[in-house]
Each structure stands twice: as structure tokens, then as C-alpha cells.
Amino acid sequence: MAFAWxxxxxxxxxxxxxxxxxxxxxxxxxxxxxCPYCLExxxxxxxxxxxxxxxxxxxxxxxxxxLRDALMGLKYEGLKESGVFFARWMVRExxxxxxxxxxxxxxxxIVPVPLxxxxxxxxxxxxxxxxxxxxxxxxxxxCLEVLQRVKDTKAQKNLGEIMRRRNLAGAFAPDEAxxxxxxxxxxxxxxxxxxxxxxxxxxTGATLESAKMALEDRFPKAKICCLxxxxxxxLHQ
Numbered sequence: 074m075a076f077a078w079x080x081x082x083x084x085x086x087x088x089x090x091x092x093x094x095x096x097x098x099x100x101x102x103x104x105x106x107x108c109p110y111c112l113e114x115x116x117x118x119x120x121x122x123x124x125x126x127x128x129x130x131x132x133x134x135x136x137x138x139x140l141r142d143a144l145m146g147l148k149y150e151g152l153k154e155s156g157v158f159f160a161r162w163m164v165r166e167x168x169x170x171x172x173x174x175x176x177x178x179x180x181x182x183i184v185p186v187p188l189x190x191x192x193x194x195x196x197x198x199x200x201x202x203x204x205x206x207x208x209x210x211x212x213x214x215x216c217l218e219v220l221q222r223v224k225d226t227k228a229q230k231n232l233g234e235i236m237r238r239r240n241l242a243g244a245f246a247p248d249e250a251x252x253x254x255x256x257x258x259x260x261x262x263x264x265x266x267x268x269x270x271x272x273x274x275x276x277t278g279a280t281l282e283s284a285k286m287a288l289e290d291r292f293p294k295a296k297i298c299c300l301x302x303x304x305x306x307x308l309h310q
Contacts, residue, residue, distance in 0.1 A: 106158035132304035156203030180269035183216040245287035
């Protein structure tokens with residue numbers, strides 16, 4: 074981008090996690106958005122945490138400390154660029170974890186969990202789509218919002234597990250206008266697709282479950298796997 078160096082000089086980019094301007098801005102900072110200190114901070118899941126996840130659901134990092142704050146910045150403070158870096162971290166993590174590599178290599182289409190039109194207008198974007206589009210660019214797979222949110226649900230963060238599921242019942246439906254425009258190689262598979270359903274945080278799994286059901290109804294021949302950027306500690310925060 075023209076004059077990018079001048080913009081960076083006047084408005085130097087901050088570290089995605091600590092929100093400080095790093096003294097050292099090398100190639101690693103350009104790729105990851107992380108200062109040297111935050112590069113050494115480990116939010117990756119342990120083998121035990123990975124094994125604790127339900128079948129068909131994968132997560133990349135722990136939802137805690139500065140990573141939690143950074144994700145809140147993406148969702149509520151307009152820090153859209155953070156989503157691009159989150160996607161890069163996920164793809165990098167996929168090089169070290171066989172389960173993630175299998176997901177990325179095997180999927181035909183990335184499907185971000187949609188926001189309601191009201192919330193999307195308020196935020197200016199769907200954070201799951203921001204992450205999904207960058208993942209798609211990096212692994213050369215399409216990312217399309219083939220689901221739409223047809224029910225403007227209450228915020229999930231203050232609800233218990235049972236109420237979350239009730240809140241999300243019937244919340245999602247296929248967006249036929251988008252499905253009609255599937256790339257030809259995918260359309261030719263007649264619904265026998267490997268879909269990667271993507272969201273930002275995994276807590277109880279209610280959102281993913283509801284969105285997955287909507288995909289299963291529309292694509293009964295599809296294989297559907299779920300992936301999130303972060304997993305709440307203990308699965309219930």
C-alpha cells in the first residue's frame with residue numbers, strides 16, 4: 074500500500090496482545106502482530122485440553138489473560154485487524170498439530186458462524202468471517218457465509234448452558250442466495266462437502282451445535298467439523 078511506511082511512522086502499529094508499541098518491529102512482528110515479549114507467551118492448549126474436547130470440535134488457544142482481552146477488542150472495540158492476525162496464529166498452530174493440519178488440508182469450504190444483521194451493523198463486520206477469510210486466503214480455501222442468523226438472540230455470556238441452547242434454538246438458517254453462488258467445483262459435489270464451521274470462542278458448544286444442525290439440514294451428505302480460535306478455561310467461562 075502506497076505510503077504505508079509513512080502511516081506506520083505516524084501511527085505505529087501496536088502489539089495485538091499487550092497493545093504496546095514494540096521497540097523491535099522485525100519480520101516476526103509483521104507476520105504475527107506480536108512484540109518479542111508476547112511472542113514468548115504460550116496460550117496453546119495442552120494435550121489434555123485437546124483430548125477433553127468433544128469429538129468433531131477443535132480449538133487452538135486458551136481464552137485467558139491478554140488473549141481474552143485481544144479477542145474482546147476484535148468483538149467490541151473495532152480492532153478488526155486483530156482478526157487477521159488471529160487467523161495467522163491458527164494456521165501457524167496448524168503446522169504443529171496434526172488435528173488442525175487435517176482440518177485445514179481436508180476442508181472444502183470454511184463457514185463462519187454468522188451474526189445477526191443488527192449486531193453486524195453495530196460492529197461493522199462479523200469477527201468469525203474476518204478470521205475465516207484470512208484462513209481461507211492462507212490455505213487457499215473459500216470462506217463463505219452460507220448461514221444466516223434469522224433470530225436475534227440474547228447475549229450468550231450471561232446465560233447458563235441450558236438457557237444458551239434454548240436461546241439459540243432455530244437461530245440459524247441456510248442463505249440460499251450465497252449457496253447458489255458456490256464455486257463450480259463445490260457445486261458439482263452435490264452437497265457432499267467437507268465443511269469447516271468456524272467461530273471465535275468455544276464455551277458450552279451451544280452456538281456451534283445450533284449452527285451445525287442448520288448445515289446438516291441443508292447439506293445432509295456433508296462432513297462438518299467445528300473449529301474455534303479459543304477455548305474458555307474449563308469450557309464454561
